Amino acid sequence: MKYNHVFNVFLSLFVSLSFASASPDTSLPRNISSTTLENGVRVLVKEDHRNPSVIINFVYHVGSTDESTTQRGVAHFVEHAMFLGTISQNRNQQALYVSEHTSFSNGYTTPNFTCFSFGSTPEHLQKIIELQADRTLNLAFDSKTIENERKVILEERAMLVENDPWGEINEVWNTLAYPTSSYHHPHIGWESDIKSIHRSDLIKWYKTWYTGDNLSVIVVGDVSPNEVIQLVRSHFRNIPKTHAGRKRIDKTEKVHPTEIRSEIFARLKRPYYAIGFKIPSVKNIKEELIFSMIKEVLANPDDGLLSLRLVDRSHILNNLQASYTLFSHTNGLFELSGTPNSNTHFYSFKGKVLETLSNIKESDISDQNLQNIKTLIKSNIAFEQNSLQTQMDTLVMLDHFNLPLNFKDYYQVNTTLNGITKKDIIDTIKRHFIDTPQRILLSVKPL
Incomplete structure (x- = not known):
C-alpha cells in the first residue's frame, strides 16, 4: 500500500468544545473534539x-x-x-x-x-x-x-x-x-x-x-x-483495551558519530550527492517554522544562499534540493542534495556547503528576503486550510506524537512566524549543522 513519508504542513487547527463523554479532553481548541x-x-x-x-x-x-x-x-x-x-x-x-x-x-x-x-x-x-x-x-x-x-x-x-x-x-x-x-x-x-x-x-x-x-x-x-x-x-466497544505482553522497542540511537559517509553505485545516469544533518524532533511550532525558513534561506532556487553559491556561481551542482523530517521518536533529519556538474568531487560539494553554513551572517539574509519567506509560508497556510486531507494529515501527526492539537493554530502560527528573526535562523543553523554536528554523507555514482 502507499507509504506516506513526511507530513510537513502548516495548517490552521481552530479551537472547539469537547464532547462530554468517557474521558473528555477539556483543553482543546474550538472545532476539534477529543474523547477517550x-x-x-x-x-x-x-x-x-x-x-x-x-x-x-x-x-x-x-x-x-x-x-x-x-x-x-x-x-x-x-x-x-x-x-x-x-x-x-x-x-x-x-x-x-x-x-x-x-x-x-x-x-x-x-x-x-x-x-x-x-x-x-x-x-x-x-x-x-x-x-x-x-x-x-x-x-x-x-x-x-x-x-x-x-x-x-x-x-x-x-x-x-x-x-x-x-x-x-x-x-x-x-x-x-x-x-x-x-x-x-x-x-x-x-x-x-x-x-x-x-x-x-x-x-x-x-x-x-x-x-x-x-x-x-x-x-x-x-x-x-x-x-x-x-x-x-x-x-x-468490544475491542480489547490492551495486551498484557506488549512491549515497545527502544527507538533511540545508541551511537552519535560526528560523521558517517558512504559511496555507492546505482543505476543512475548522473552522480548524486547528499549531506544530511541530524536535528531534534520538533516539540513546538517555532522550531518547525524555523526549519521551514532555513530550507528557503538555503535552497530556494531563486535566491537561496546555497543555490546561489553552488549552482549559479561555482557551478558545483546542476541543482539543489532541501528536505526535512521533523517528527520522529529518535531524531529528525535535514537533507541537502543535488546532481553535481561533470568532474565535481564530492568533497568540493561538502566543503562548499560547510563553508557557507559556517560563515553565514545576518547581512546575508536581506529584510526583503526574510519577509518574502514569511509571506510564502503564510500563503501555504491559507491554501492548505481548504484541504480536508491536509487537515487530517496534520491531526494524525499531532495525535501520534502527543503534541497539542492547537500546535498549528492559524493565529499562533502567524504570531510566532512574525517574531522569528534572522538571529533565530542563524543560531539554529550553527547549533545543529556546525557546532555539534551529526552528519550523514552519501555519494552515488552511476553504474
Missing part, C-alpha cells in the same frame, strides 16, 4: 462544514520501528491482511462493500504507525465504522490468501526498490542515518524478511497491537462530533 472511550480508543473530530464530505482515518500506533530484528516487514504485511477479508466477509465481498460506501480507501504503513483511510459523504460514515470495527476484531488470516498476498508484497518491494534506483538509494540513506535505531530498516521489510513471515507472526502482531488503547479514530469533515463518538463507541 472506556476501552482506550481515542476519537478526534474536526468539523469542517463547507462541503458535504468526510475523511476518516483509523490510526493504529504501531509501525515498522516497533518490529524486532526477527520480524521486519510484519507491520506492513498485517496492513495488507486488513484487505483480505474477515470471518463474516471474504475479500471480494469486502471490496464491494468499500466501493459502495467510499470515494477512496487506502492503507499505509509508516515507521511510526499504520493507518487506514477512507473518504466519503457523511451518510456513509456508519458503514465505514462498522467495516473497520469488524476488521479490527475479526480478520480471517486465511492461509491460501496470505500466501498469495506475500507474492503481491514481494512484487511491491521489487517495484519500489529493486526496480527503482531511488528506492535502493533511500534504503542506504536510512541505514546510514539510523545505524542503531529501528528506523534504519525499510517499512516494507527486506526480501528475506517478507519470505520468512509466518501466518502465526501476523496473528500475534494483530492481537498484540490492534487494541483499543493503541487506536485513534480521526474524522475531519461535515459531521457532528456527538454522532461520531456515539458511532465509534457503539461499534468499537
Whole structure:
C-alpha cells in the first residue's frame, strides 16, 4: 500500500468544545473534539462544514520501528491482511462493500504507525465504522490468501526498490542515518524478511497491537462530533483495551558519530550527492517554522544562499534540493542534495556547503528576503486550510506524537512566524549543522 513519508504542513487547527463523554479532553481548541472511550480508543473530530464530505482515518500506533530484528516487514504485511477479508466477509465481498460506501480507501504503513483511510459523504460514515470495527476484531488470516498476498508484497518491494534506483538509494540513506535505531530498516521489510513471515507472526502482531488503547479514530469533515463518538463507541466497544505482553522497542540511537559517509553505485545516469544533518524532533511550532525558513534561506532556487553559491556561481551542482523530517521518536533529519556538474568531487560539494553554513551572517539574509519567506509560508497556510486531507494529515501527526492539537493554530502560527528573526535562523543553523554536528554523507555514482 502507499507509504506516506513526511507530513510537513502548516495548517490552521481552530479551537472547539469537547464532547462530554468517557474521558473528555477539556483543553482543546474550538472545532476539534477529543474523547477517550472506556476501552482506550481515542476519537478526534474536526468539523469542517463547507462541503458535504468526510475523511476518516483509523490510526493504529504501531509501525515498522516497533518490529524486532526477527520480524521486519510484519507491520506492513498485517496492513495488507486488513484487505483480505474477515470471518463474516471474504475479500471480494469486502471490496464491494468499500466501493459502495467510499470515494477512496487506502492503507499505509509508516515507521511510526499504520493507518487506514477512507473518504466519503457523511451518510456513509456508519458503514465505514462498522467495516473497520469488524476488521479490527475479526480478520480471517486465511492461509491460501496470505500466501498469495506475500507474492503481491514481494512484487511491491521489487517495484519500489529493486526496480527503482531511488528506492535502493533511500534504503542506504536510512541505514546510514539510523545505524542503531529501528528506523534504519525499510517499512516494507527486506526480501528475506517478507519470505520468512509466518501466518502465526501476523496473528500475534494483530492481537498484540490492534487494541483499543493503541487506536485513534480521526474524522475531519461535515459531521457532528456527538454522532461520531456515539458511532465509534457503539461499534468499537468490544475491542480489547490492551495486551498484557506488549512491549515497545527502544527507538533511540545508541551511537552519535560526528560523521558517517558512504559511496555507492546505482543505476543512475548522473552522480548524486547528499549531506544530511541530524536535528531534534520538533516539540513546538517555532522550531518547525524555523526549519521551514532555513530550507528557503538555503535552497530556494531563486535566491537561496546555497543555490546561489553552488549552482549559479561555482557551478558545483546542476541543482539543489532541501528536505526535512521533523517528527520522529529518535531524531529528525535535514537533507541537502543535488546532481553535481561533470568532474565535481564530492568533497568540493561538502566543503562548499560547510563553508557557507559556517560563515553565514545576518547581512546575508536581506529584510526583503526574510519577509518574502514569511509571506510564502503564510500563503501555504491559507491554501492548505481548504484541504480536508491536509487537515487530517496534520491531526494524525499531532495525535501520534502527543503534541497539542492547537500546535498549528492559524493565529499562533502567524504570531510566532512574525517574531522569528534572522538571529533565530542563524543560531539554529550553527547549533545543529556546525557546532555539534551529526552528519550523514552519501555519494552515488552511476553504474
